Amino acid sequence: MxxxxxxxxxxxxxxxxxxxxxxxxxxxxxxxxxxxxGWPTLTSVLDVLATPSRFGTFQRAVTATVRSVLLGYVAGFVMGFGFALLGHLWPRLKVGTDQTTAVIHAIPAIALAPLLIVFFGLAATPIAICALNVFFLVYNATSSGLLSVNNTHGDLFTAYGANRYDRFRWLELPAALPSIAAGLKLAVPAALIGTILGEWFGAPQGVGLLMVAAMQNFQIPMLWSAVLLSVAISLSMMALTSLIEHYVSHRFG
Amino acid sequence: MSVASIQPTAPEPIIGTAGIPAINLDRVGKNFRLDARREVKAVSDVSMNVGKGAFVAILGPSGCGKSTILRMIASLDEPTKGTLSVLGTTPADCAANHRMGIAFQDHALLPWLTIFDNVALPYRLAHLKADPGRVAQLIDLVGLAGFEKARPKQLSGGMRQRAAIARALLLNPDVLLLDEPFGALDAVTRRQMNVELQRIWSEQRTTTLLVTHSVDEAVFLADRVIVMSGRPGHIIREVAIPFERPRHPDVMRTVEFHHLVNELTEALHPTEGTGAP
Missing domain, CATH: 1.20.5 (Single alpha-helices involved in coiled-coils or other helix-helix interfaces)
Known part of the structure; x- marks a missing residue:
């Protein structure tokens, strides 16, 4: 110790x-x-961040971005996890789900953005791109995790007459959890990239919007402040998901 | 702990080969495909019976196909030739009816469950209402009382193997299959586990097929030892073991025991010289 x-x-x-x-x-x-x-001193950036008159702006931007990240993250997780389950429980669908996911992932988000804006509107596009990024990572983590069952455990379940559902519920799903938790951690930066990219296209609020506005007005310390804020969001989510991953890999690994 | 609380029905008398065959193999062969052109014969022309209530050991060198035979009986592999029945039905039906208990060299405990939940797992898979009293009794029987809430990784190799044995006995299986269950243990622990398995078995008298490469283990535990030779695996010898049950560990020091061990080692030897890797 x-x-x-x-x-x-x-x-x-x-x-x-x-x-x-x-x-x-x-x-x-x-x-x-x-x-x-383009490279301000650290103190000038902190000055901007610590200016009381700007607190409101920062708070609104961070709230909007965190909201989009969380909504997109949850939506992406639900879709990725659900799609992976579909392919796993009905093996005939597996080729289809694998290929669909690969095709969606192959389209650059930047090319997809105009479409998403048309479909979902400017405000929801950050959520949509975030969800797509998370979807891909969670899909892959879940489908590979569900296949990571130890051979002897599989034999054990066969010899004890486990049906398809019990094998999934008591063996495959718990065995997949460490992989899913690792995928959720990897998905955090991807979620933030997706959200900020979505905000660049003209979302009404958010850290991404703050960046674009600061850049266009050449407010360099402001631009860096926005970058620091996004780093702070990313790091705190990483810390949280790392804790979850640590717990899950200890408990189920 | 009383025996009656574990096994409510009276134990079957040991009748060895003379009883109703619980396991029957008729000229069973198994080939494994290596690639498009090559096949390897793992088992060839094996016929054997395991009577109800008998303890039979299959003894052989590594790679002689003895585990393949057990895997076919457990419905984990399909025979290429011949027929194989367990309790008068196919292995797959027998497994689907939750009538088998099995333990492997790898303890195969689920790392995310406690020892209690691991031992109770067959209840879940058989959709039976869990009887916590019986789980606790079995854990006690294999000497793990007090470790119910531990996780497998917190236990030693021998303790995990005990838990795997308790799990295999949970549903009072009609057939107990043991594939080198103590193969990964050190010699001292292994001997101790043999003594305990013998004690437990003498109380339960479950039809048991043990696969092992340890001659001592086979002679101490079984009513009948089947010796196999490798590539392809076939039966070269069958020896009845006469010792009374329950067997005291002192049996292992008798002249008769050593004589049997020598005889079986002799039968194994030519194979070990040419076939074993």
């Missing part, structure tokens, strides 16, 4: 040193204009 705690503390320390180095480097590059006008 002691060595475990020790190595954890050491990891945290190494991580903290890395982060501090990065932040110092950022400040230095900004202060001496080493990367030109």
């Amino acid at each position: 002691n060595s475990g705690d020790g190595s954890m503390a050491k990891n945290l320390l190494t991580g903290a040193v890395g982060v501090i180095l990065f932040l110092v480097l950022w400040q230095v590059i900004g202060a001496y204009r080493l990367a030109g006008m």
